[in-house]
Amino acid sequence: MGIARHSIEDLKKRTKISDFILSTTTGKLRGSKGMALCPFHGEKTASMSFTDVENLFHCFGCKMGGDVFKYVQEINNFEFQEAVEFVADYYSFKLTYTDTGQNDDFKKFQFKMNTIGDYFKEIMESKASKTAKDYLNSRGFDSSDIKKYNVSFIDSDIEKFKKYCKKNEINDQDLKRLGFMSSNNNFLFKNRILFPILNIRTDIIAFGGRSLDDFGPKYLNSSESLLYKKNKNLYFTSDFISSIKKKGYVFLVEGYFDVLALNKLGYSNAASPSGTALTIQQLDVLSRYTKKILLCFDNDEAGLAATERVLELRNQIGNKIEINCLNLPQSYKDLSELFENNPESFKDILKDNNELVEYLLDKSLSKANDKKRTFEYFQKLSKHLSPLELDLSLDLVAKKINTSKDILKSELNFQSKNEINNHNSPTESKSIDAHVVFRDIVTADIVKSNFKFDEQILEILNLSDEFTKIINELKKGGDKDSHYKNISYTPEQYSESISRLYLHFASLKIDTLIEEFESSKNKDFSLLQSVEDIKKKIEIYQSTL
16 A cells, blocks of 8 residues: 555654654754764764754765655665655654555565465475475585575475465465466466565565476566566565675676575675666666676676666666676676686686776677777767766777777767768767757657647756757747757657656756755755655656656
């Protein structure tokens, strides 16, 4: 069940953010405002300001900020609803819930998932799991590892499983809602080693299964369910969040065994998208806990393509993140194979990593040490770089292929213009800024609609004085050259352009508001409230991509 918006607002009026800040860190309150040591990064001098009037906090050091629910959410690693419920319990406030129909008894289904998980553990502890245990032992995991990481098993006796479910009042409809049944009403898992997929609270929400025979795909996940959303959830172990806080970064790897291998090597700060299909939502989840990601997908073409995809996603999330790639020796297919054959070498290999773009360029050069091909590959990558990233990357390419940066820049512009002419691109020139393409599509639609602004357009215009000026000048001049009227695009391209443009201008606006707040003598916390309002909108627009 969701919490009614009016109930959240009523609760917020009764709260004092100082109650939660002063109980979790050292600080002083003077009147309704105060300063405290920021608990989100190490410091000796208080740099986090907060106010009970607006119920907001902001750290001048790490830039963390938000309202009382955001603080409780971050300090406890809660989901938003958990944070609201935690605050409500503190003040003995009775929340009003909405009846969504689909999710009217979430806790009941979580209990049923845990009950099913207990059955899988029982089978792992029985004689029926001998083949599974032998396989896990061959991969370097003994009985203590199996228990520690809650690895379990489902054998081929599905009737026995169904009897267990019936005894515990779990019917086929429940199994379907929990993601265990296929669209053809067949039970998904049979004779598989099972890896529990957890949420941030470490509740089991799904399973990933590794087949021990030739039935079905080698790896298979639970279907999307009441508890599990494939595009948002990752596979990790129960020590994941605490390990990120200690180490300051996260490993992003391809599979279940890669995650467990890193855990065995002493790195519980490892997560997997359960394959190579990483999503913006998953990357955004990771960016909430750290801005540093060490990527290590498999040493094959699929792994390389997935790494390229990460570059494409990186600048599409609200948080700025730093991504480096581990240079896994070609003799190993993946991290789990290195762990099985030469675990003592990992500490040395860990030191050998490169920034994402350099890693991809080196991979290209290793295939064919050819200037032209390397530049063509870089041209493909450059479409996903910001202007500053592109400038720095041009320096890198110039060194790697021993060619002047100015020549490369001229060639990049030349090739871009040719590409536009050949494909009738909707923009006059292939701008290095990806947002310019989106801006021109949105502008074209505004011109074609005779400057009628819907709610989304108004939201974008409110974020950018620059864009507002462009639209006003076009409206005044009547778009005399008819350039924008000749731009063609599909409804899907327009929808994406709206979202991308909002995200671009929203990021710039947030930086401006925070800078204005920090530079002012009399702190105006309404600026931080504006930041939080924009961040909420960012989440909405990100969910449309």
